[in-house]
Amino acid sequence: MKTRFIFCLILSVFLSTHSFAQQKRTKIGVAGLTHGHVGWILNAKDRADLEIVGIAEPNRELAKRLTKQHGISMDLVFDTMEEMLEKTKPEAVTAFGNIYDHLAVVEACAPRGIHVMVEKPLAVSLEHAQKMKTLAEKHNIHLITNYETTWYPSTFKAYEILQSGEVGDLRKVVVRDGHKGPKKIGVSDEFLEWLTDPKLNGGGAIIDFGCYGANLVTWLENGKRPKSVTAVTQQLQAENNPKVDDEGTIILTYDDSQAIIQASWNWPIGRKDMEIYGLTGAIYADNPTDVRVLNAEGYSGFEETEYNLEYEKTPFEDPFTLFLAVINGELILDEYALPSLENNMIVVEILSAAVESAKTGKTVYLK
Structure with a gap:
């Protein structure tokens, strides 16, 4: 595994x-x-x-x-x-x-x-x-x-539980990322200038936060490309984000599962969380260190297990430790690892299809 x-x-x-x-x-x-x-x-x-x-x-x-x-x-x-x-x-x-x-x-x-x-x-x-x-x-x-999210202990615990088979085969993933919006949280003028520029950033929230979900789902799906991408975007803060979207939802379909990516510059509270649903249970990565596992019992009952994790001193503690380990030959990334080029080529393919879908109002089927 x-x-x-x-x-x-x-x-x-x-x-x-x-x-x-x-x-x-x-x-x-x-x-x-x-x-x-x-x-x-x-x-x-x-x-x-x-x-x-x-x-x-x-x-x-x-x-x-x-x-x-x-x-x-x-x-x-x-x-x-x-x-x-x-x-x-x-x-x-x-x-x-x-x-x-x-x-x-x-x-x-x-x-x-x-x-x-x-x-x-x-x-x-x-x-x-x-x-x-x-x-x-x-x-x-x-x-x-x-x-x-690559540096969250909860990310890897959720993956580990899914791979163990504890909640059964993967059927649905829901990833939510975002905050109140770049201007509302007070980013620098230099950052805001290009973050809200459709050319320099590629889009608004659909790119800025949609990429997290695309990255995580590609990893959970072991590098599979989705069959289709459907996206809806809105501009709810035209006064703050006049050139780009600030609300986006992306739906990805696979042969035997589905993913929903919710990317927003309109959350009242900043969030980066993920829900993973298998045939027999669910995994909730609520924040960087807390994971809950719900094993189904009957129609709506479940047995819940909680994990309160700590950051570990590994190559995954921060981006520079990992980057140095990779370039110095101390770490070989799995092909579809979260930081890998293979994973992130698929991420860009998903985001490009999502932007097209949102503009045309049509589902994009990947070749």
Whole structure:
């Protein structure tokens, strides 16, 4: 049984070599500072296993503000990717700009043999994703995608229970992700500008949060592509999101199961949760650390088991630990692992079909 990618096979190797890997600081470049999650890498500047050697960001005011906030020298900031790569020679690059620019990052890094990790989703379109995949394979680099839910203990516990057969064969998955909306939660102006731009982000909530569900369902379905994609979007906050949707529902059909992805910038409370239904029971991943399993009894009765989990010190504790483990050869990702290129190509295919379905009002059947 595969859990946590090939966790059981690799973890012992990782733990035995991790202390030695930490003695080597992998040189990391940062592509862009406009993403609201960029603080994650900037806060990692003093880690023993990585060194930020360069930052590419043309917005000098933004760069000055963030480097001052995180205690980083402006000497590390360059106006262009090309200059940063040539002068600092990073071994890997983390992309924290808009989604449209992910392709440009890979185009710059792949020919130089530089590994890349992008924030979710992988790309704004299937055309961009296919170009990125071709470059990664041609130049033999790792190209992985970071999702917050990849680091949740509840994600893997839910998968483990499903794979064990405790709730029977998979029949339905419901994934809900979102918050009040980027403007309402107070994201930076630089982030808001492209997050609500249909070209730079690929869409609104359907892309920003729909990707989580597409990623998780593809993993739970062991890499299967859905037979059909049906999506409905709405714009409920035209004053805040004038160019993009802020409410989206995606329905995926498979031969013997169905998935419903609810992506919203209108939830009153921020959420990232998942429900998995089998033939004999259900699994609820309520938040990062809490899982409930309901085993059916009779018509509406059930026996409930609760799991209150803790974060474990494994390659899956945060994106940079995993990224370094992959590029340093300490971890081999399962083919359809959550961060994997194979999984995220399907994610982009699903999202592209969902955008088409929402625009046309028709179900899209994948070839």
